Amino acid sequence: EVQLVESGGGLVQPGGSLRLSCAASGFTFNTFPMNWVRQAPGKGLDYISFISRYGDDIYYADSVKGRFTISRDNAKNSLYLQMNSLRAEDTAVYYCARGDREFDFWGQGTLVTVSS
């Protein structure tokens, strides 16, 4: 069974940092690109980052470029999102999602709240 489990969310002050993790199981992790998608409270889905199977192709939305870093450790079947210089508008549930084109499996999400 494919499983994606996010962790690392929490309350952080503006300007602070957090590192999100996504633990994958039930499939061969290094054969799939991975993504981060976020959803602000009561809002729609916001696509923020992509990483190819071996990390040689990476994309960031303009809203997070220069502040967030996506990475993966295929040996640990894990995806990461390092988030620096956090802002109130980064408050959201962060989902990891598997896939290149369509996202066929999603984690349950981890909530990041940026507030003083």
Place this chain on the structure above:
Amino acid sequence: EIVLTQSPGTLSLSPGERTTLSCRASQSVSKLVWYQQKPGQAPRLLISGASIRATGIPDRFSGSGSGTDFTLTISRLEPEDFAVYYCQQYGNSPRTFGQGTKVEIK
């Protein structure tokens, strides 16, 4: 960046009814996906390639369209179908989502 506009914003319907959701792109897209999201849950893939149902998706869900105009049809609403539906395009970088259509119980 391609902008996807979904309409209507909200649909108020009764179980058993048929409904059609629209997703319009600001320019031609090569591939379109539909997701369903229920409160407190992650999105679930429904339709890829505009018309291909994902594994386990009942055949009351169907997708169609090409170019800039796409639709998701639910032939007969079941109680579990009341949710928010999002379209997403992936043929053109970056991938983008529509703002969602909420299907609520009337």
